[in-house]
Amino acid sequence: MSAAAPEPKANMGQPVPRYDAREKVTGVARYASDQQVSQPAFAFLVTSAIARGDITSIDERGAREVPGVLDIFTHRNTDDLTQTKYGQQGGGASTSIQGLGPEIRHDGQIVAMVVADTFENAREAAYRLKIGYSEATPSASFESAGTEMKDANGIMSVATQAKEWLSTGDVEDALSKAAVTVDAEYSTPTQHHNPIELFTTTCSWQGDKLTIYEPSQFVFGLKNAVAERIDVAPDNIHVVSPYVGGAFGSKAQMTPRTGLVAYAARKVGRPVKLVATRDQGYTISTYRAETRHHVRLGSDRDGRLVAYSHEGFEITSRPDSYSVKGTEETAHLYSFGAVATKVNVVHADRNTPGFMRSPPVVPYVYALESALDELAVKLRMDPVELRRKNDGMKDSFGKEWSSRSLMTCYDQAAEAFGWSKRNPEPGSMRDGEWLVGWGCATAVYPTHNAASAARVSLRSTGEALVQIAVHDIGTGAYTVIGQLVASELGVPVEKVRVELGDTLLPAGPVAGGSVTTAAAGSAVLKACAQIRTRLIGGASSGDGAPLAGVPDGQIRLREGRAVAQDGRSEELAKLFERLGQNQIEEYAEFVPAGASSNAMERLYQGKPTFVGGSNGEKLMYSLGAEFVEVRVNQRTREVRCPRAIGAFAAGRILNTRTTHSQLMGGMIWGIASALHEKTELDEKRARYVNDNIAEYLIPVNADIRDIDIILVPEIDNEVNPVGVKGLGELANVGTAAAVANAVYHATGIRIRDLPVRIEALL
Numbered sequence: 001m002s003a004a005a006p007e008p009k010a011n012m013g014q015p016v017p018r019y020d021a022r023e024k025v026t027g028v029a030r031y032a033s034d035q036q037v038s039q040p041a042f043a044f045l046v047t048s049a050i051a052r053g054d055i056t057s058i059d060e061r062g063a064r065e066v067p068g069v070l071d072i073f074t075h076r077n078t079d080d081l082t083q084t085k086y087g088q089q090g091g092g093a094s095t096s097i098q099g100l101g102p103e104i105r106h107d108g109q110i111v112a113m114v115v116a117d118t119f120e121n122a123r124e125a126a127y128r129l130k131i132g133y134s135e136a137t138p139s140a141s142f143e144s145a146g147t148e149m150k151d152a153n154g155i156m157s158v159a160t161q162a163k164e165w166l167s168t169g170d171v172e173d174a175l176s177k178a179a180v181t182v183d184a185e186y187s188t189p190t191q192h193h194n195p196i197e198l199f200t201t202t203c204s205w206q207g208d209k210l211t212i213y214e215p216s217q218f219v220f221g222l223k224n225a226v227a228e229r230i231d232v233a234p235d236n237i238h239v240v241s242p243y244v245g246g247a248f249g250s251k252a253q254m255t256p257r258t259g260l261v262a263y264a265a266r267k268v269g270r271p272v273k274l275v276a277t278r279d280q281g282y283t284i285s286t287y288r289a290e291t292r293h294h295v296r297l298g299s300d301r302d303g304r305l306v307a308y309s310h311e312g313f314e315i316t317s318r319p320d321s322y323s324v325k326g327t328e329e330t331a332h333l334y335s336f337g338a339v340a341t342k343v344n345v346v347h348a349d350r351n352t353p354g355f356m357r358s359p360p361v362v363p364y365v366y367a368l369e370s371a372l373d374e375l376a377v378k379l380r381m382d383p384v385e386l387r388r389k390n391d392g393m394k395d396s397f398g399k400e401w402s403s404r405s406l407m408t409c410y411d412q413a414a415e416a417f418g419w420s421k422r423n424p425e426p427g428s429m430r431d432g433e434w435l436v437g438w439g440c441a442t443a444v445y446p447t448h449n450a451a452s453a454a455r456v457s458l459r460s461t462g463e464a465l466v467q468i469a470v471h472d473i474g475t476g477a478y479t480v481i482g483q484l485v486a487s488e489l490g491v492p493v494e495k496v497r498v499e500l501g502d503t504l505l506p507a508g509p510v511a512g513g514s515v516t517t518a519a520a521g522s523a524v525l526k527a528c529a530q531i532r533t534r535l536i537g538g539a540s541s542g543d544g545a546p547l548a549g550v551p552d553g554q555i556r557l558r559e560g561r562a563v564a565q566d567g568r569s570e571e572l573a574k575l576f577e578r579l580g581q582n583q584i585e586e587y588a589e590f591v592p593a594g595a596s597s598n599a600m601e602r603l604y605q606g607k608p609t610f611v612g613g614s615n616g617e618k619l620m621y622s623l624g625a626e627f628v629e630v631r632v633n634q635r636t637r638e639v640r641c642p643r644a645i646g647a648f649a650a651g652r653i654l655n656t657r658t659t660h661s662q663l664m665g666g667m668i669w670g671i672a673s674a675l676h677e678k679t680e681l682d683e684k685r686a687r688y689v690n691d692n693i694a695e696y697l698i699p700v701n702a703d704i705r706d707i708d709i710i711l712v713p714e715i716d717n718e719v720n721p722v723g724v725k726g727l728g729e730l731a732n733v734g735t736a737a738a739v740a741n742a743v744y745h746a747t748g749i750r751i752r753d754l755p756v757r758i759e760a761l762l
């Protein structure tokens, strides 16, 4: 495996090591539950033992006998909590199932919280709490009777506005006339986030002011959502979240625990600390719901597509219509000819699903890229050539791409992989007792942008400080934001301090939709430009100024100096001294084109506005091509993935190290999605049964061998002022299809239901 940071090519920045690396590996970084508060009490959650029904009795006697118990919160004494609006209704809550009962909507719903002087006492009391239920038969999944299916047209999908179904031309007619067709059904399983940092919340009141320590992808969202829940003014709430130990979407919205801990801390008059257990995390937060797909493709004899029909089905909870609606992205991916799309949500007795890395594209691109491979087989055409045939700068709706380097990615990855040596015949490539299969698929993710503010200051010493309430969820945000400031102000990157993840800072958008670098970066550029204007204005005027009279446009900030084109310069320290200042500070607000004029005001209220992807005048997406080799053992049928190569184009790359790490991590997740991950459901009880990292399968080091990442240079000045496309959610898309396609090539067995398991290959 090549773990080294790639050498920067055109339009790529230096592989600066992570800003927060030392803090993290030495344990200096304080995660939410590490924060010291005085005299904390400890909370332990009690979650529902049934998936549907009502609480009929609560016996607290045994629990109250445990020493140190301070209070027990149930539906009986928390009915003055206000319902926070659910995400799709424009609110900040991850679910509308927020109450502790008496109605039970899903297994593992929070029904009580015990607060005690120690964690152990709280846990002991929680175990002794006796809750009686009247139980109704739950409906857990697509298989169950009693679920309710609804057309998801018109409901809001992930990070976009509600849209009508995308369709163009007459798909049925085109399919009936097509020379070659594919008609197939695919499915993807439930997945859970399992961030290493558990779902924790610590709340501390000082009078009527509340401080919340919680790992969050959106502190302004959390602040406003909790304010609504406990009925206090948002500005009395301070959310602190400088480090997040994994999130993937699970920490983007307020989950029900936070308001409860804030409420409890106010009642018991002490700070309260909650660390939910791993298994509780499966039901008190969100997850990626299982999906089904009916895909039909039609093409002419030469492989030119004439029709694409895609109907999706997604599981959701009873009250909420969460839906990822990935057809809104896939419908633009190729020149399809006629297109018809539709998505249905199926309401079951489950907790509400939510954002999970690349929500819309992961399941829908798996289905489409598998169907394309099936079509290539029918056409006896190379799958790369099939994609080339249907590649174009315009989609079937006549919309143009701002930039599209898909085939460059395919060509570079194919070359590095040795694809030309592939014998297309299934089962034809062998190595001893191993059947060898090679497969490929497209990775794609919409390039979003959002409003963001930023504050930047530059001192006479050349030290700079940048502050924005965005988040580094392991992505490298600290590092690339620091790099941007350094290059814009002409100071060394080591001299830039970066402060993120705190509601006392200027607001930034949710660390979701791979938007952080675009949004925060654009605000940083603006603030730095304001600083430059002031400094350069000072450099070119005033008595004794070495650059007096030089037009401002000919002065740059470089290596701690103001430098004129002719080489004359003035040291920053001298310049500041002449200006009679120690530092210059600038606050800037960036609102992207296409966002509403009140986008900044809304952001401070916890409501980010997303633009981009397929929503604007042009199609804006990052793209990639992924190739994998699988080996299927002839006798045991075990599947191994010895090598994978991905080539990706995502506009300007600010840091090849953090980018490489994001893309490599994405492909590892993609392999996990293909071969390992699935939350198993007990249909009868509507309960997740492998709710721990021992039984929820993810790859270990031995499962992951060579992963090579190729960064394809791309310039796109239309996407945003920084020129970056999002890439955090790019590389895990398409991998599962590439693996399944490779398994077909190795065995001749087409896997349409993920994950690929031995039993399907026997």
Ligand code: MOS
Residues within 6 Å of the ligand: 217, 247, 248, 249, 250, 252, 355, 356, 357, 358, 359, 511, 512, 513, 514, 729
């Ligand atoms: Mo990501 S699922 O957009 O947090």
